[in-house]
Structure formats: C-alpha cells, structure tokens
Amino acid sequence: MSNRLFQGIIHQMKDAIDRTVGVIDENYTVIACSELGRIGEAHELMVSGSTSSTDVFVRGQYTYKPFGTPQHPEYTLFVEGNDPQASKYAAILSISLSNIKFYYDEKYDRSNFIKNIILDNILPGDIYLKARELRFNSDVSRTVLLIRVVSNNDVSVYDVIQNLFPDKSKDFIINISENDIALVKETKGSIDSKDLENLASSISDTLSGEFYTHAIIGIGTTVEGLKDLAKSFKEAQIALEVGKVFDTEKTIVSYDNLGIARLIYQLPTTLCETYLHEVFKRGSIESLDQETLFTIQKFFENNLNVSETSRKLFVHRNTLVYRIEKIKKITGLDLREFDHAIVFKIALMVKKYLKANPVKY
Numbered sequence: 001m002s003n004r005l006f007q008g009i010i011h012q013m014k015d016a017i018d019r020t021v022g023v024i025d026e027n028y029t030v031i032a033c034s035e036l037g038r039i040g041e042a043h044e045l046m047v048s049g050s051t052s053s054t055d056v057f058v059r060g061q062y063t064y065k066p067f068g069t070p071q072h073p074e075y076t077l078f079v080e081g082n083d084p085q086a087s088k089y090a091a092i093l094s095i096s097l098s099n100i101k102f103y104y105d106e107k108y109d110r111s112n113f114i115k116n117i118i119l120d121n122i123l124p125g126d127i128y129l130k131a132r133e134l135r136f137n138s139d140v141s142r143t144v145l146l147i148r149v150v151s152n153n154d155v156s157v158y159d160v161i162q163n164l165f166p167d168k169s170k171d172f173i174i175n176i177s178e179n180d181i182a183l184v185k186e187t188k189g190s191i192d193s194k195d196l197e198n199l200a201s202s203i204s205d206t207l208s209g210e211f212y213t214h215a216i217i218g219i220g221t222t223v224e225g226l227k228d229l230a231k232s233f234k235e236a237q238i239a240l241e242v243g244k245v246f247d248t249e250k251t252i253v254s255y256d257n258l259g260i261a262r263l264i265y266q267l268p269t270t271l272c273e274t275y276l277h278e279v280f281k282r283g284s285i286e287s288l289d290q291e292t293l294f295t296i297q298k299f300f301e302n303n304l305n306v307s308e309t310s311r312k313l314f315v316h317r318n319t320l321v322y323r324i325e326k327i328k329k330i331t332g333l334d335l336r337e338f339d340h341a342i343v344f345k346i347a348l349m350v351k352k353y354l355k356a357n358p359v360k361y
Contacts, residue, residue, distance in 0.1 A: 005104055006032035006075075006097055007039070017089055020080040023097065031075075043078070056090050058082040065090035067098040110134055114172045114184050117226055118144060118233035127226050141191070142229060144220040145183040145200055146176070146236035152213040157181060160211060164203065182233060187222055193256040196222075200252045216240060219254040238265065245356040246349060260346065264353050265360075272350045279347045284331050295323050296335065296344070304341055 006023045013021065014034045022033030024043045033039050044060065054073055056065045063086040066073035077094045079086045113130055116122040122130070131138045149157050158173060158181055165171040170186040185199070200217040207213040218239035220232030235255040243253030246261040255262070264272070276285070288296075295313065299320075302308040310320040324335055333340040 003031040005101060009097060009100060010034055010093075013093070017079075017093075019086065019089065021089070021093065022078050024076050024078065026074055056087050058087075063087050063090045065094040067094040068101070110136065110168075111172055111174060114229070115174045115182075117229045118174065118182060118184070119176075120230050124227050131226060136226070138226050139224070141187045141189045141222050141224055142226075142232070143185050143187050143191075143196060143222045144229060144232040144236050145185060145196070145203075146218040146220075146233070146240060147181045147183060147203065148216050148218070148240055149179045149181075150214045150216060153211060155211040155213055157207065157211075157213060157215065160207065160213075161203070164206065182236070184229065189222075189224075191222060193219070193254050197252050197254055204251050214251075216243070216251045216253070218243065219252070219256075221255055238262070241265070241360075245353055261349060264346070264349055267350075269354060269357075272354055275350055276347060276354075279333075279343055280331055285347070285351060287330055288327070292323060292327060293348075295320070296327065296348070299324070299335055300341070300345060304336060304338070306336070 010032050022030050025031050028043050030038050030041050030043050054066050062078045065077045068074035079089045161173050172184040174182040176182050196219050207215050218236040220235035223232045239253040239255040242258050242261050242265045299309045310317045328334045333344050335341050
C-alpha cells in the first residue's frame, strides 16, 4: 500500500519539480517514480552500496535521502541532480512522505486494532496496551452497527459508508466479509436506541435511494471502553439473525428491541420442541391453514380486539368469532383469553425459530 501512497504524492508533485523523483525500497527496487516506466527496475544505488544514515548524500547523478523508521530507514528518496537544490528537494520530500506514511500506518493499524477487538482476536490484557501505543481514546461510548448487503448494484458499499462517516479518528468502518461491513460509531453516553435506529435508517435510505443497494442493519448495544466492543458486535450479529427469523420485513433490527424473540433464540432446540409438544396436540398446529394463521396474526396485531380485527380483515364479526372457535377446537386454546393468547404467540414464534434453524454466535 505504501507504493501506491508514495506514487500518488510524487505524481501530484511532478509538475512542481522539474526533475526525476522516486522512491526505492530496501531491495533497491524503484517502487514509485515520476517516470512511470522506471517503476519496478533495480536502481543503480544497489551497485554503489547503501548507507544506514538518514542524512542526505550524493552518488553519481542523484541525490538521496533515506527515510522511514529512524533506527532502520526502509525507504530512500532519490532526486535527479547533485546540486544544493536537489538536496533541498530530497529533504523536503522525504519529510512529507515519511509523515504521510506515519499517519497512514497509524490509521491502518487503528482499523486493524478495532477489527481484532470485535472479532475477539486480541487478548483482553493487550487491548489497553495497544490502545496507549496508538494513542487511542479508550473511555468513550461506542456502538457497533453491522451492515449486511442483500443485493447491490456493483457499488462499493465500503466506500459509500466511509464517505458518510469521514472522521477516521472517531468512526471505524471494517470489512468483515464480502457482504458484511461493521461500523464502529463513537456515540454519546445519553444516546438511545431510537437515535441509533434513525442513524441506521439514514444509512439504509442512502444505499437504496442513491445506489440501488439493499442492506439490512443490525444494531448492538452501546458500550463503554474498548473490551466490550466484541459484545456489541456479537449483539449486532444476533439482531440480524433473530430479525431474519421473526421480522423478515424489517431492514433495521436493534438488539435492545428484540424482546421475547431474543429469549427464544437462546433456547436449545430440544427444549423448544418439547414446549411445542406440550402446548399442542401432535400435528394440531400443522392443521391450521394459511388463512387461519393470517387471522391469528391480525388478531394479535389488534390487541385481541374482535371488532377491530374483523374491521381490518373486512369480515363480519361473527365470521371472526367462528374462526376463533375453530382454533380453540383444534388447539384447545381460546385466543380471546390473555393467558392462552400468550402461550399461542410464543408457540408460533418457537415454531418459526425451529423452522429457520438460524446460525448462533
């Protein structure tokens, strides 16, 4: 990556400096040059020998200035000419390239550092040591949002998200896989789940409205400190998986708002199967047709209100009562009774969970 970084700077300075300028690595290979044709060739400095000093020196028709790590410079800048002006160019350019590389490496290391934390690839005791080394602020609140691309339009979603959150010192965008991108967002301690959902919605709307890319977003809880970022990331993953099972139409799923679905997700499948067998007679729930299941869904959505549900379904009240009686006869549960309705609601969710067989984290 340093090669591209150096080449970009040298290309921009090409018109300002009327001389050949380039950078060679420890193997004396030209990795960046104002003359593109020379990139990749062995530089003549290899023949003359090298120096471990960081001072400017002249050999033949070129002026050189090593830069990089002070104890062991990894790169050497060369400027055509052996006059005082060439020495000034070499000194100025080496300082510029060295600083640019330092800030780039720091940013890159910080992103890798955050990635290692959320993926649990770093020991807890090493987190704060590395944070101090990178001058990282460990005492702020952060939240992980996991953006999963469902369908795209040949657009780099990673670049889009980076442009939406340009402050690289506070917010980190991490590539997790081909379709998953994690946004580690610095947040205020007082932020609530509604604010985070609004933020996620703005990301989703931008991707779909401007780039025709459909994505679903899982939101973890807000955590203090760095070591709990892995927890927030896992919660965002769980939010997506649970949302896929129980709320297939939602594009924004917050871990805080999963409710009873989160509890069911954490249960062993054997326990779930036992629960279904206890609640229903064997095969009784399978005998309910799609129309009946849709009626049950609407009945729950309208808070067990018979009149309101019949109005929303455009059926006579007596028709709805007949359907509820039919369900009671098949399952033994009267949905008009609150306790029975809760048992039935949970049973339907458990059945949906068993059918989906989601991946657990």
